Amino acid sequence: MARLVAFDATTGRIDTTFRPVVNGTVKALAAAADGRSLYLGGSFTSVNGVAAPRVARVDAATGARVAGFAPAVLNNQVNDMRLVGDRLVLGGAFQTVGGVTRRGLAALNATTGAADGTVDLRLDGPRTTTTGVTAPVKVEALDVSADGSRLVFVGNFSTVAGQPRHQLAVAGLTATGAALSGWSTDRYRPQCSARIPSYLRGVDISPDGTWFVAVTTGAAFPGTLCDAASRFEFGTAVGAKQPTWVNYTGGDTLLSVAITGAAVYVGGHQRWLDNPYGRNSAGAGAVERPGIGAIHPTTGKALAWNPTKDRGVGTGELYATDRGLFVGSDTTTVAGEYHARLAFFPLP
Known part of the structure; x- marks a missing residue:
């Protein structure tokens, strides 16, 4: 069961009846509206021996392909996805969908997999550092508000729909498509490391849909x-939007973020939070939060919650549910216990 596995959310036991065969990395999952299947996105090109160009739909119990879903061909990987009505909104490193230019952001019909032309925000302007380091346009992460009306996405771009949008943009979603919002910020226009053209890594919208948090790398x-x-x-x-608060690590990458009513959970390979004065060090006021931490949603200061974990490359995934917080990483020790690459925290 390489690359995609199912497990019991209560016991953690592997579900041996779910056995899809995927020939490449799976980067994103989304539950289908039928409650019996799910969408996969990633760098793979086949599922169960049948062509699946970076997107597929499989039975959630067995992993068998769902008949009738034949996705348009994407020429590069999918990094994130959300189901919004009958549209599957995709963000990634792809430049074309079904042979048509759609850099970094697109949608498919959730039933048939056909390209949905209503999400065409024309991302462009790949960033270049002062030393000439650049990369193709891409979307690193995205999120959609619970009511389906707002889309926020981050990645390597400097214009969206012909308007300046540096690494982060907001769009409105309706039944007829997507339209760029007038919301914008210049705070992600400056360069961070001369080796990293784009440095946003994760974004999550609050449960009430009124705010969001973005996390970054960059030194x-x-x-x-x-x-x-x-x-x-x-x-x-x-x-000219400005952040309500900023919590600095003092020189370490944050890769993931998940917002609940009580906290903003962040993960990466950070050593500290509350560290605006640190330069790869613990400055005045810094608190240790290795690999994972929680931030007060109103004050922006680190909460006392501090389970600790091996840092490694970092905590790449945080998934908050009504039952608790799932944590995905490349390391094996969380809260001083063995939890290989996956851990779960019940939350109050």
Whole structure:
């Protein structure tokens, strides 16, 4: 069961009846509306021996392919996805969908897999550092509000729909498609590391849909939002937005974020939070939060919750549910116990 496995959410036991055969990395999952199947996104090109160009739909019990879903061909990997009505919104490193230019962001019909032309926001302007390091346009992560009306996405771009949008953009979603919002910020325009053209790594919208948090890599540079978690309000859809708060690691990458009513959980290979004065060190006021931590949603300060974990490359996935928080990583020790690559925390 390489690359995709199912387990009992209560006991952690592997479900041996779920046995899809996927020939490449799975980067994203989304539950289908029928409650019996799920969508996969990643770098794979086949599932169960049949062509599946970076997207597939499989039975949630067995892993068998769902008949009738034949996705349009994406020419590169999917990094994230959300199901919104009968549209499957995709973000990734792809540049074409079904042979048509759709850089980094697109949608498929959730029933048939056909390309959905209503999500065409024309991402462009791959960033280039002062030393000439660049990369193709891509979307690293995205999220959709619970009511399906707002999309926020982050990645390597500097224009969206012909308008300046540096690494982060907000769009409105309706039954007829997607439209760029007037909401914008210039805070992700500055360069961080000269080796990293784009440095946003994760984004999550609050349960009530009124604000979101973005997390970054990039090293510690005063006055920037590098190596930090930043809260932004949606509010009025205007430009020059500033973060409500910023929590700095002091020079370590954050890769993932999940918001609940009580906390903003962040993961990466960070050593500290509350560390605006640190430069790859613990500055005044810094608190140790290795690999995972929790931030107060209103004050932006680290909460006392501190389970600790091996840092490794970092905590790449955080998934908050009504039952608790699932943590995905490349390491094997969490809270001083053996939890190989996957852990679960019941939450109050």
